[in-house]
Amino acid sequence: MKQISQLQPIAKDLFFKITVLKSMMYCGVLWGLYNEGWAIMSDQDDFIFPFWMNSAQAYKYAEVHWPSYTPRKITPTDFQKSLLPTLTRLKVIPALCNSSSQKFKLTTQQMRHFFFADVQLQPA
Structure with a gap:
């Protein structure tokens, strides 16, 4: 059997991503901004659908950037079906998005897997 003699520390950005994804798996709901349609933004590369893990962060962002938008809950069913x-x-x-306006982009498949997949633990 091989022994591990030394472990390399993981990069801070990878640690952050793993932490965010673990949180997403357990929170059960996300928040977007809505006003006769969902808020969409763009950066230099992509069109982006911003979402937040709580309504307070979404509200604070809307106050500054989209005052006519309000936070709306996104349930797993809403996300997957529509x-x-x-x-x-x-x-x-x-x-x-977080409270300091940083964005962590995910593919729709990653969203489905990390946030909306039914997590079923199997016995060892």
């Missing part, structure tokens, strides 16, 4: 197909068809990338 939002995911639309984002995929329009090639819009979901991005988790």
Whole structure:
């Protein structure tokens, strides 16, 4: 049997991503901004669907950037049945936003896997 003699530390950005994804798996709901349609933004590369893990962060962002938008809950059913197909068809990338306006882009498949998949633990 091989022994591990030395472990390399993981990069800070990878640690952050893993932490975010673990949180997403357990929170059960996300928040987007809505006003007669979902808020969509763009950066130099992509059209982005911004979402937040809580309504307070979404509200603070809307106050500054989109005052006519309000936070709206996104349930797993809403995401999978209506939002995911639309984002995929329009090639819009979901991005988790935080309170300091940083964005963490995810593919729609990553969203489905990490946030909306039914997690079933199997006995060892």
